Amino acid sequence: xxxxxxxxxxxxxxxxxxxxxxxxxxxxxxxxxxxxxxxxxxxxxxxxxxxxxxxxxxxxxxxxxxxxxxxxxxxxxxxxxxxxxxxxxxxxxxxxxxxxxxxxxxxxxxxxxxxxxxxxxxxxxxxxxxxxxxxxxxxxxxxxxxxxxxxxxxxxxxxxxxxxxxxxxxxxxxxxxxxxxxxxxxxxxxxxxxxxxxxxxxxxxxxxxxxxxxxxxxxxxxxxxxxxxxxxxxxxxxxxxxxxxxxxxxxxxxxxxxxxxxxxxxxxxxxxxxxxxxxxxxxxxxxxxxxxxxxxxxxxxxxxxxxxxxxxxxxxxxxxxxxxxxxxxxxxxxxxxxxxxxxxxxxxxxxxxxxxxxxxxxxxxxxxxxxxxxxxxxxxxxxxxxxxxxxxxxxxxxxxxxxxxxxxxxxxxxxxxxxxxxxxxxxxxxxxxxxxxxxxx
Numbered sequence: 001x002x003x004x005x006x007x008x009x010x011x012x013x014x015x016x017x018x019x020x021x022x023x024x025x026x027x028x029x030x031x032x033x034x035x036x037x038x039x040x041x042x043x044x045x046x047x048x049x050x051x052x053x054x055x056x057x058x059x060x061x062x063x064x065x066x067x068x069x070x071x072x073x074x075x076x077x078x079x080x081x082x083x084x085x086x087x088x089x090x091x092x093x094x095x096x097x098x099x100x101x102x103x104x105x106x107x108x109x110x111x112x113x114x115x116x117x118x119x120x121x122x123x124x125x126x127x128x129x130x131x132x133x134x135x136x137x138x139x140x141x142x143x144x145x146x147x148x149x150x151x152x153x154x155x156x157x158x159x160x161x162x163x164x165x166x167x168x169x170x171x172x173x174x175x176x177x178x179x180x181x182x183x184x185x186x187x188x189x190x191x192x193x194x195x196x197x198x199x200x201x202x203x204x205x206x207x208x209x210x211x212x213x214x215x216x217x218x219x220x221x222x223x224x225x226x227x228x229x230x231x232x233x234x235x236x237x238x239x240x241x242x243x244x245x246x247x248x249x250x251x252x253x254x255x256x257x258x259x260x261x262x263x264x265x266x267x268x269x270x271x272x273x274x275x276x277x278x279x280x281x282x283x284x285x286x287x288x289x290x291x292x293x294x295x296x297x298x299x300x301x302x303x304x305x306x307x308x309x310x311x312x313x314x315x316x317x318x319x320x321x322x323x324x325x326x327x328x329x330x331x332x333x334x335x336x337x338x339x340x341x342x343x344x345x346x347x348x349x350x351x352x353x354x355x356x357x358x359x360x361x362x363x364x365x366x367x368x369x370x371x372x373x374x375x376x377x378x379x380x381x382x383x384x385x386x387x388x389x390x391x392x393x394x395x396x397x398x399x400x401x402x403x404x405x406x407x408x409x410x411x412x413x414x415x416x417x418x419x420x421x422x423x424x425x426x427x428x429x430x431x432x433x434x435x436x437x438x439x440x441x
Contacts, residue, residue, distance in 0.1 A: 004158025007142040013254040014279030015142065016243055017261030018272070023238040025269050026185050026231060033100070033228035034058035053092075053099050058225035061085055065233045074194060078230055082222060090221040100224040107216040109209070113176035137181040139276045141165060144187035185231050192234035257282045294329030296342045299359060307359060307419065319426050321354035323347075328362045331370035331397070340373050344380070353386055357426065359419060361392035371404045382412045390415045391422035 036055030061081055068077030088094075095101045118126070145156045168180045190200060211219065244262075248255040257279055265275025299307040300315025307326065308315065318324045323346050329335045347353060366374070381388050393401075393415060401407045407415070416422040 002159050004162050007138060007158050009280055009284065010139060010142050010276065011254070011257070011279070011283040013247060013251075013258035014261050014276060014283055016247065017258035017279060018139075018265055018276050019144075019238060020240070020243075021262045021265035021275060022272060023188070023235045025266065025272075026235045027239075030228040030232045030235075033225050034062060034232055036225065051099060053094055053097055054223065054225045057085060057089070057094070057099070057223040058229050061226045061229035062233060065229060069192070069233070076193075078189075078193060082226060082230070085226045086218065086222045089223050090218075094223060095221065102219050102222045102224065102227070104220050105216050107212060109212060110175040110177055113174060115173060115176075133179075135273070135277075137165065138162065139273060139280075141182040144182045185235055188238055189230065189234040192237060253286055257286065288334070291329070291334035292338065294327055294335040294338055296325060296327045296339060298346075299324050299326050301423070318357070318423070319355070319429070321352060322357060322426065323350065323353055323355070324357040324359065326359040326362060330365040330367075331363050331374065332365060332367040333369035336369045336373035340377060343377055347380075347384070347386075353384075355387045355389060355426075355429075356381055357389035357391060357422060359391045359422070360394070360397065361419070363397055364394060366397045366400050371400060371406060374401065375404070375406045378406065378413065382410070386412075388413050389422060389426070391419050392417065 033054065035058060036050035036052060064081050065077060068075060068081070089099070089101060095103075141161060142158075145158075145161060165181065171177075172179050193200075195201075244255060244258060247258055260282060261275050261279030263275075264278045265272055268274040297309040298311060299318070300310030300313065301318060302308045302313060302315060307324075310317065310324075323343075325342070325346075327335065327339055331339060343356070378388055390413070398407065407413065414425070416425060
């Protein structure tokens, strides 16, 4: 349905917090196998015990992977390390000594399967969980895909990715398999292995098919410690704690969003989607707050010739009895009420005001609420005998206002194409040479 744009709601700080937490969780889940802790951390703390052979397989594989990445990055070291460790495992009787291996897998390709049609009651029960699973799947896709594409400097095609995932889910339903989705650790492993294009996935699928048809019996001897070491090495590269410090310098609010996403993802594991959902909600709240509180400033002429915040730079007013303002936002339903409040508050505080000049260049769009607010302000200014000047209004905004009848031929309403024209006109009204005013801007 081409709804990939919805994934743009997942902001960069949310993705950063989620990916860092996901990487940490993956490392924590694989580290016990690498160290020979086969009972899990909780049971191990109660009764410490390590399987020496598993620890040896894990640590040796880890060391070989690190050394191979440094010496020969393009060499398919993962494949050869797995093959060599599998051969040693089968020869030394690793499974018989109590070591954990992959064990027997179902051989051959999946057969066709036609699921039965559920009744309406069952469909109703499935609807909400399916929507949640779909959202989680999309968010995990976004996190892994954006991390991968940012590293490669490529643009991610959300719709194409979702089409592929949807087709894969349909295929899994017609073969009796689990629904497929993106895999954070698999994406990390692809990056670690040096994958650059979609052909890497095509080749991996071909290898899986060949393994299912020919090499399934041999896979049972692969030590789980070796697989854990592979995942560990791949995911460790994604841990970048310095990004939190960098984000804190850029924006403390967004750094807080990333930190909360990180903590909630860790706290709610294995339900990782709660962290992403919380981050998305915080991000949307932050965005809405900014839209409801646009930047509206009174401008003055800076010595460098630009129009800047008069209060911040301690600049004199452009002219006596003039209120010159600029709003750096669209004049829509979100910003309209704040815009009206700022103008009316200034009018109340300055009853001797004679002119208002709106530098409208930053306003790119106006909606019905904005038109109504603009009309109310214009009529209130006219009723008080205050002339309204508009500078640099853009064509889409001007077109909407003209269609609404809010730009009439009125001597109390003056419009200028550029800020230079507006400043020259204001200067002339107060006895200053027009060419000098134009030269300053």
